[in-house]
Amino acid sequence: MTSEPWWISxxxxxxxxxxxxxxxxxxxxxxxxxxxxxxRRYGPNRxxxxxxxxxxxxxxxxxxxxxxxxxxxIDTLYLMAPAFSAFTALAAFSVIPWGEGWQIxxxxxxxxxxxxxxxxxxxxxxxxxxxxxxxxxxWASESKYSxxxxxxxxxxxxxxxxxxxxxxxxxxxxxxxxxxxxIVDAQVEDWWYAGxxxxxxxxxFIAGIAETNRPPFDLPEADTExxxxxxxxxxxxxxxLFQMAEYVNVIVISSLVVTLYFGGWExxxxxxxxxxxxxxxxxxxxxxxxxxxxxxxxxxxxxxRFGWKVLLPVATINAVITAxxxxxx
Numbered sequence: 402m403t404s405e406p407w408w409i410s411x412x413x414x415x416x417x418x419x420x421x422x423x424x425x426x427x428x429x430x431x432x433x434x435x436x437x438x439x440x441r442r443y444g445p446n447r448x449x450x451x452x453x454x455x456x457x458x459x460x461x462x463x464x465x466x467x468x469x470x471x472x473x474x475i476d477t478l479y480l481m482a483p484a485f486s487a488f489t490a491l492a493a494f495s496v497i498p499w500g501e502g503w504q505i506x507x508x509x510x511x512x513x514x515x516x517x518x519x520x521x522x523x524x525x526x527x528x529x530x531x532x533x534x535x536x537x538x539x540w541a542s543e544s545k546y547s548x549x550x551x552x553x554x555x556x557x558x559x560x561x562x563x564x565x566x567x568x569x570x571x572x573x574x575x576x577x578x579x580x581x582x583x584i585v586d587a588q589v590e591d592w593w594y595a596g597x598x599x600x601x602x603x604x605x606f607i608a609g610i611a612e613t614n615r616p617p618f619d620l621p622e623a624d625t626e627x628x629x630x631x632x633x634x635x636x637x638x639x640x641x642l643f644q645m646a647e648y649v650n651v652i653v654i655s656s657l658v659v660t661l662y663f664g665g666w667e668x669x670x671x672x673x674x675x676x677x678x679x680x681x682x683x684x685x686x687x688x689x690x691x692x693x694x695x696x697x698x699x700x701x702x703x704x705x706r707f708g709w710k711v712l713l714p715v716a717t718i719n720a721v722i723t724a725x726x727x728x729x730x
Contacts, residue, residue: 405509405510409508410514410515413514414495414514414515417494417495417514418491421491421494421649421652424652425645425648425649425652426456426459426460427456428648428651428652428686429456429459429644429648430445430453430455430456431686431690432690432693433455434452435687435691435694436690436693436694439691439694439695460641463637463638463640463641464637464638466636466637466638467637468637468638468639469634469636470634471542471543471544473543474541474542474543474634475540475541475543478537478538478540478541479538479541479542480639481537482534482535482537482538482541483534483538483632483635483639483640483642483643483646484534484642485530485531485533485534485537486531486534486535486642486643486646487534487643487645487646489528489530489531489534489646490527490531490646490649490650490653491649492527493524493527493528493531493650493653494649494652494653495513495515496514496515496516496517496520496523496524496581497513497581497657497660498512498513498516498581498582498585498660498665498666499513499665499666499674499675499678499679500512500513500674500675500678501666501672501674511582512666512674512675513581513582516580516582517580518578518580519579519580520579520580520581520582521569521573521579521580521584522579524653524657525562525565525566528562528612528650531646531650532554532555532558534643534646535551535631535643536551536552536554536631537551538551538631538632538635538643539551539552539554539630539631542633542634542635544634546630546633547630547632547633549630550621550630550631550633551621551631553620553621554614554621554630554631556705557611557614557618557621557704557705557708558611558612560705560708560709561608561611561612561618561708561712562612563713564604564607564608564708564712564713564716565608565609565612567604567713567716567717567720568601568604568605568608568716568720569605569657569661570601570716570720570723571594571598571601571720571723572584572594572598572601572661572662574720574723574724574727575587575597575723576594581657581660584660584661584665585660585664585665585666585667588665588667589664589667593662593663593664593667594661595663597723598662598719598723600715600719601662601716601719601720601723602658602661602662604716604719605657605658605662606658606688607712608708608716609654609655609657609658610654610689610692611708612650612654613647613650613651613654613689614647615647615651615689615692615693616693616696616698617692617693617697617698617699618699620699620704631643651686651689652682652686655685655686655689656678656682656685658685659681659682659685663681665678666678668680
């Protein structure tokens with residue numbers, strides 16, 4: 402990728418943070434509508450035509466809702482935790498390529514906010530840092546339910562982070578790069594990696610569901626056992642920031658699925674770039690929602706056993722076999 406002036410990157414960052422926040426807001430509406438359709442019931446249909454203004458109604462409700470805090474809470478950490486989780490989730494999207502780049506007047510504009518040679522490692526690093534927001538939020542609340550939820554979060558995310566990293570190793574070996582834009586370019590020149598790396602795709606998608614605490618892996622929030630898990634003692638916009646981090650992480654993981662395995666912004670015909678990326682992203686997000694409507698929540702022992710005894714060995718074997726094929730052929 403050709404380098405671009407720093408001020409273009411700043412403008413893109415401001416634009417796409419706002420686009421991402423608006424997309425996250427309407428993703429909540431899309432999820433509720435799609436779940437309602439799958440379960441043969443009505444979704445939100447009161448706020449505006451067909452319920453289209455429901456995200457704005459939810460935002461107003463959260464802003465106006467009383468933000469209580471436990472008397473024994475550790476104030477600074479309690480307040481910083483949700484903001485930290487939201488920040489790392491938003492920052493991870495900055496290296497996702499959504500187009501091949503364009504020449505606008507005298508400047509070349511890259512198809513991502515910033516092009517980093519090790520962008521894949523950067524996303525995993527930000528994901529690992531984001532875990533601290535959930536853990537500290539539960540611990541600083543000085544609540545037993547919150548503490549149990551944060552401990553579950555720590556164990557679950559650390560366990561599935563290993564499988565998540567190993568599952569993409571096959572893609573890295575085939576593309577010979579850690580740059581997401583380089584991985585997309587390799588698929589444009591050859592073929593989409595969803596075929597040769599189908600096992601890695603399945604492992605990555607399952608681990609991604611666990612990393613985002615989505616059903617059936619939503620044990621850190623298990624309302625039947627822990628009331629609300631790590632965010633039990635949060636309300637108002639503080640609670641909203643945790644929810645924002647979850648939905649933005651869903652968008653990031655879905656974007657990685659599209660980028661690593663389905664050719665990113667490349668389409669089967671017509672060079673539409675970002676439009677193809679958006680269509681693939683919507684399909685990947687729909688799969689997250691579909692699983693939520695279909696599968697029951699696992700027990701915690703089943704969750705950990707599956708992560709260490711099934712997913713990790715399969716991801717490791719896939720990486721080793723891919724390495725052998727790359728060396729031989």
